[in-house]
Amino acid sequence: MSKIKCRNCGKELTYNVISDIPTFPFCSKRCKLVDLGQWFDGEMRIEEPTTSDQLENDDT
Numbered sequence: 385m386s387k388i389k390c391r392n393c394g395k396e397l398t399y400n401v402i403s404d405i406p407t408f409p410f411c412s413k414r415c416k417l418v419d420l421g422q423w424f425d426g427e428m429r430i431e432e433p434t435t436s437d438q439l440e441n442d443d444t
């Protein structure tokens with residue numbers, strides 16, 4: 385089990401694997417969107433859309 389803090393609000397999240405948190409590294413979609421808003425301000429940059437392609441075990 386690992387812990388991260390939401391990049392937006394600082395809420396602590398626990399997970400076994402990163403894919404447990406679809407909104408990683410945020411606690412929720414809302415926080416993610418808020419942070420994306422900051423990116424669009426030019427504050428941060430993202431190299432490529434992180435479409436967490438659940439790696440190998442995508443078996444849905």
Ligand SMILES: [Zn+2]
Pocket residue numbers: 390391392393394395410411412415
């Ligand atoms: Zn959050």
